[in-house]
Amino acid sequence: MPRQPSRRRSYDQYCAAARALDAVGDRWTLLIVRELLAGPRRYTDLHADLPGVSTDVLASRLKDMERDELATRRRLPPPSPAYVYELTDRGRELMPVLRALSGWGASVLDGPRPTDAVRAHWFAIPLLRALDGVAGEGVIGIALDEGEFHVRIGPDGPSYGDGPAPAPDARLRMDAPTCLAVGRGEVSVGEGVRTGRIELSGTGPLGAELAQLD
Structure with a gap:
């Protein structure tokens, strides 16, 4: 049977902030945006730099981002057989959002906890x-x-x-x-x-x- 498209979750509120969170409010979505702001990434690279995300959740979030026109998937030219994900123009417009969140969170970012992953x-x-x-x-x-x-x-x-x-x-x-x-x-x-x-x-x-x- 063909796979049914995932049902869009919504706050069902006529509010710009609520509409934005409909698209990027799920856990992991903004962190995927953080990774793709650094440039096109293969699925395996994304999974490696998002410690803690399951393969199912990552695949689901990427499909949601494609559906919401935040990201696209394209095949690399030969001889590479790999596909990469990259942000659309609309996805790149989230840079100020990530910058604001990072600035807000930096004030409470002390030393790394024993369980924290770190990437440069x-x-x-x-x-x-x-x-x-x-x-x-x-x-x-x-x-x-x-x-x-x-x-x-x-x-x-x-x-x-x-x-x-x-x-x-x-x-x-x-x-x-x-x-x-x-x-x-x-x-x-x-x-x-x-x-x-x-x-x-x-x-x-x-x-x-x-x-x-x-």
């Missing part, structure tokens, strides 16, 4: 706020003990990607507590560089601007 790129969204004032354009590589991610500075504001950038214009190395402090606004990038908490490499215009960023 999870520090990217709070860090974007500290880079909003960067006037130049380019790619910044961020290296933590937990791994690497990169931030792209462009005319539409900063965005991020998982893993190292092939040829970053500047590179910042710091520990996770420093990265979190920068994201909270407790330490500026320039202050971190001057005090030795952040190691900056890159002698171009972007590196020079980061060294002075307060």
Whole structure:
């Protein structure tokens, strides 16, 4: 028998917030958006970077996101046989929502609990706020003990990607507590560089601007 489409859950309230939560209010959905904001991801990669989600729930959430036109699935060109999921324009419009949630949650984010998983790129969204004032354009590589991610500075504001950038214009190395402090606004990038908490490499215009960023 053909599989029946899942029934849309709804708050049945004529309210913009309720309509938004109809689409993204289920558990895991916004965290899937967080992962896809870093770029297209294979199902296996999503599952690996969402510890605790079951395969059934992940598959269900991705189908819901396709139905709600938040994400699409496409096949990679040969010779790769894999499919990737990526956000639509409407899905990418959730970036400010994730940034607001991260800013709100960062104030209570103390040290990791024994059961907490950690991924380097999870520090990217709070860090974007500290880079909003960067006037130049380019790619910044961020290296933590937990791994690497990169931030792209462009005319539409900063965005991020998982893993190292092939040829970053500047590179910042710091520990996770420093990265979190920068994201909270407790330490500026320039202050971190001057005090030795952040190691900056890159002698171009972007590196020079980061060294002075307060």
